[in-house]
Amino acid sequence: MKKEIYVTSPLLPPLEEFIPYLEKVWENKRLTNGGPLHEQLEKELANYLGVKYISLFSNGTLELLTALQTLRITDEVITTPYSFVATSHSLLWNGLKPVFVDIDPLTCNLDPDKIEQAITSHTTAILPVHCYGIPADVDRIQSIADNYGLKVIYDAAHTFGVTKQGHSILNYGDLSILSFHATKVFNTIEGGAIISQDAKTKKRIDFLKNFGFADEVTVVAPGINGKRNEVQAAFGLVQLKHIDAALLKRKVIYLRYSEQLKKVAGIRVINIPKEIEWNYSYFPVFFDKSISYKRDEIYTAMKGVGILTRRYFYPLISSFPMYRGLDSANFNNLSEANILSNSVLCLPIYPDLSDFEQDNIISVFISLLVK
Numbered sequence: 001m002k003k004e005i006y007v008t009s010p011l012l013p014p015l016e017e018f019i020p021y022l023e024k025v026w027e028n029k030r031l032t033n034g035g036p037l038h039e040q041l042e043k044e045l046a047n048y049l050g051v052k053y054i055s056l057f058s059n060g061t062l063e064l065l066t067a068l069q070t071l072r073i074t075d076e077v078i079t080t081p082y083s084f085v086a087t088s089h090s091l092l093w094n095g096l097k098p099v100f101v102d103i104d105p106l107t108c109n110l111d112p113d114k115i116e117q118a119i120t121s122h123t124t125a126i127l128p129v130h131c132y133g134i135p136a137d138v139d140r141i142q143s144i145a146d147n148y149g150l151k152v153i154y155d156a157a158h159t160f161g162v163t164k165q166g167h168s169i170l171n172y173g174d175l176s177i178l179s180f181h182a183t184k185v186f187n188t189i190e191g192g193a194i195i196s197q198d199a200k201t202k203k204r205i206d207f208l209k210n211f212g213f214a215d216e217v218t219v220v221a222p223g224i225n226g227k228r229n230e231v232q233a234a235f236g237l238v239q240l241k242h243i244d245a246a247l248l249k250r251k252v253i254y255l256r257y258s259e260q261l262k263k264v265a266g267i268r269v270i271n272i273p274k275e276i277e278w279n280y281s282y283f284p285v286f287f288d289k290s291i292s293y294k295r296d297e298i299y300t301a302m303k304g305v306g307i308l309t310r311r312y313f314y315p316l317i318s319s320f321p322m323y324r325g326l327d328s329a330n331f332n333n334l335s336e337a338n339i340l341s342n343s344v345l346c347l348p349i350y351p352d353l354s355d356f357e358q359d360n361i362i363s364v365f366i367s368l369l370v371k
C-alpha cells in the first residue's frame with residue numbers, strides 16, 4: 001500500500017541527540033516543578049523568539065485558561081469564530097461570554113472595523129488569533145483596546161518565530177499564547193508558553209500554573225496544574241537546535257506551492273504582507289465562490305488517493321452546539337468567516353515533504369480542480 005501523506009508530520013530531533021539530555025534528567029533526578037532544563041528552555045526560547053518574559057506550560061489550552069485568569073477578565077470577550085475550538089472554549093471554561101466578530105477574508109483575522117461595533121459596556125477584552133501565523137492587525141487592535149480600556153490576549157498558537165519588521169509578533173497585546181503541540185511548527189510533543197510583558201505578570205502566571213502557590217505555605221489564587229516536565233523541556237532544547245533548518249525547508253515548500261498554484265484559475269493562495277517574516281505553518285488555498293462547491297469533493301477525492309488535506313477552519317466555532325445560540329453566532333454577523341470556512345483547503349506542508357510528494361499533491365489537486 002502506498003504511504004499516506006498527512007497535512008502535517010511532526011518535527012522529530014535525531015534520537016541520538018535526545019539521549020544525552022535524558023541522561024541529564026536521570027542525573028538531576030528532577031522530573032518537573034521548574035527543574036534546570038525547564039529554566040534553560042525558558043531562557044533559550046526567550047532569546048530565540050526575541051521576547052523578555054516567557055512561562056512554559058503543558059499545553060496551549062491551559063495557557064488560554066490561565067491567561068484569562070491572569071488578567072482577571074470578566075463578562076464579554078470579543079473573539080474570532082475562524083479558529084480552533086480551544087480559543088472559544090477557554091472563555092466558556094472561565095464563565096465568560098464569547099462575542100464573535102467577523103474576519104477580514106484577506107488576512108483571515110478579526111476585522112478591526114467590526115471589532116469596534118461589537119464593543120458593549122460589558123466588553124473587557126479582545127482575544128484575537130494570528131490565524132495561520134499571519135499577524136492580526138495588531139496596531140489597530142491596540143488602539144481600539146486603549147480607547148475602550150480593554151485587555152488583549154493573542155492566541156498565537158500558530159505564530160512561533162513570526163516577526164514584523166524584525167520584531168517578534170509575540171510582544172503585542174498584554175499576553176500571547178504559543179502552542180508546541182506535535183502538529184505545530186515547533187513542537188515539544190505537547191506544550192506551549194505564555195509571553196508576558198513585565199516581571200510581575202510573569203510571576204502571577206507562574207503562580208497560577210502551579211496551583212496558585214507563591215511559596216511553600218502561601219496560595220494566592222485558585223491556580224491550575226499547567227506545569228511542563230523536564231523530559232519535554234529536554235525535548236524542546238534539542239528541537240530548538242533544528243528549528244531554523246525546519247523553517248527553511250518549510251519556506252522552500254511554500255514557495256514551490258505558491259509558484260505553481262498562484263496562477264491557477266478558481267483559487268487564491270495566502271497573501272503574506274511584505275513586512276512579515278512568516279513561519280510557513282500552513283498552506284491554505286481558498287476556492288472562488290463560483291467553485292467553492294468543489295472543495296469537499298476535492299477533499300474527499302484527495303483522501304481517496306492517500307493525500308490528507310484539512311479544512312482549517314471548518315466548521316466555524318460559532319456553529320458548534322455550545323455557541324450557536326449566541327446572538328453573535330448569527331450567520332449574517334459572520335458572513336465572511338462563513339464563506340472562508342466553506343472555501344478553504346489546507347495542503348500538506350512539513351519539513352520532510354519531498355519534492356516528488358509535493359509535485360504529486362499539486363498535480364492531483366490541479367487535475368481535480370479542472371475536472
Ligand SMILES: *Cc1c(COP(=O)(O)O)cnc(C)c1O
Nearest residue numbers: 059060061084086087157179181
Ligand atoms: C493548537 C491550537 C490551540 C491549542 O493548543 P494545544 O497546545 O493543542 O492545547 C489553540 N488555538 C489554536 C489557534 C490552535 O491552533
